[in-house]
Structures are given as C-alpha cells and as structure tokens.
C-alpha cells in the first residue's frame with residue numbers, strides 16, 4: 001500500500017499536485033497524446049485522484065485505488081485538467097443560467113458579465129474537455145478475449161465524470177456532493193486489450209441540483225469506441 005496522499009479539498013489537490021514522472025514518461029511514449037501533454041497543452045497533468053490511497057482505515061475509492069490499481073489491470077492512469085482561468089470561465093458559463101450555482105457570487109449573472117466572460121474566453125487558452133482520463137488497460141480487464149469488459153468501461157466513465165464534477169464544486173461547499181443517478185453507456189466498437197485510451201468528459205449543462213455530462217473513449221486511431229451520457233444530482237443541503 002502506498003502512502004496516503006495529503007489532500008484537503010479536491011480543488012487544492014488539483015492546484016498542488018502533479019502526475020508522477022513514471023506515468024508521464026509512459027504516456028509520452030504514445031505520439032497521439034503529445035498535443036495533450038506538451039508544454040503548449042491547455043491541460044495540466046495531475047494524478048487520477050481515485051487511484052490515490054486514502055489511508056488504511058479509509059475505504060474511499062478502494063475499487064480504484066486497490067482492486068484495479070495493479071500491473072495486470074490498470075498499470076498507469078493520470079488525469080488532465082484545464083487551467084484555473086479556463087475552469088473559472090466554464091463555471092461562469094455553466095452556472096449563469098442555473099438556479100443553484102456552486103457559489104452564491106455566481107448567481108444572477110448579468111448580460112454584461114456574460115459578455116465579459118465571452119471576451120475572456122477569447123483570450124484564455126481553450127480546453128475542449130473539462131476532464132480527461134488517460135489510462136492504460138491491461139489484459140486482466142477482459143470480458144471477451146483481449147477486449148475490455150463493458151462494466152469496467154462504465155466504471156471508468158462514472159469515475160472520470162465524478163472527478164470532472166468535483167473540479168467545479170467550490171471549496172465553500174455551496175454544492176453538496178454529487179451522485180450519479182443515471183449513466184447511459186453506448187458500446188460502439190470493442191476496446192482492445194492491452195491498450196492506451198483517453199476518456200474525454202464535459203459538463204453539458206446544469207439545472208438546480210442536476211448536472212448532465214457527456215463523455216467518449218478513444219484510442220490512438222481516434223475512433224470513438226464507447227460514449228456515455230450521465231445525470232448527476234447534488235445531495236440536498238443537510239444530507240441525503
């Protein structure tokens with residue numbers, strides 16, 4: 001078991017963490033990932049939070065940080081997140097029309113503020129996705145021979161989408177924890193094993209406590225092999 005990561009909030013974790021050199025070296029071996037990992041990329045490479053050990057007595061994320069964190073399941077995984085400025089603009093965009101935003105300061109965004117956000121977007125480095133999971137998938141994740149199990153792919157989408165929503169929640173806890181209430185996965189093409197894949201996720205819209213996300217899984221050939229749509233609901237204030 002590795003040493004537990006010393007995180008406080010997810011936002012602080014994103015700001016202060018960097019993916020391990022060994023993971024970065026591994027993914028850098030794949031030329032199709034170069035635009036995402038190069039210094040000019042709109043994304044920063046951070047550890048995949050769910051893989052981090054949370055402590056011997058803390059059962060959070062055990063499936064991801066123990067069961068499928070092995071050489072013959074998922075040997076390498078990192079997350080790519082947009083820069084702070086772009087995330088801030090996305091927050092404005094996503095919560096401008098929502099009745100329940102992650103921060104009270106973002107409620108009732110005026111037309112002028114929207115216009116200002118649009119101008120800022122033109123000058124800030126754009127990131128097409130809100131969260132990208134880069135992952136290697138090893139042979140022991142098979143369902144059919146040398147093919148990733150569909151349930152595993154669902155779990156990867158669910159987790160990547162969860163991390164994506166977490167980045168938009170503020171440290172002030174104005175939005176309660178979010179839960180998947182619906183996840184619709186479309187298996188378009190088999191996902192061969194072993195292989196390296198990117199799961200690209202985006203928040204489509206929010207409305208009150210409800211958040212809609214979309215995602216897709218691609219490999220080096222750029223073919224979308226699996227896609228997913230999900231609905232997340234923030235717990236009511238004061239608990240479930």
Ligand SMILES: CCCCCCCC(=O)SCCNC(=O)CCNC(=O)[C@H](O)C(C)(C)COP(=O)(O)OP(=O)(O)OC[C@H]1O[C@@H](n2cnc3c(N)ncnc32)[C@H](O)[C@@H]1OP(=O)(O)O
Nearest residue numbers: 049158159162163166179180181182210231233235236240
């Ligand atoms: C960084 C960490 C990453 C972690 C990623 C892992 C994420 C997960 O896997 S979570 C595990 C799987 N999910 C769960 O266990 C959630 C189980 N569900 C629950 O506990 C509850 O449904 C909960 C707390 C989310 C919401 O309950 P509650 O607050 O009573 O919501 P409720 O009032 O019923 O619904 C709220 C709204 O959502 C809608 N809704 C709820 N469920 C659904 C659904 N399945 N489909 C469509 N709409 C739904 C309701 O219609 C309602 O809409 P409106 O406000 O327009 O009337």
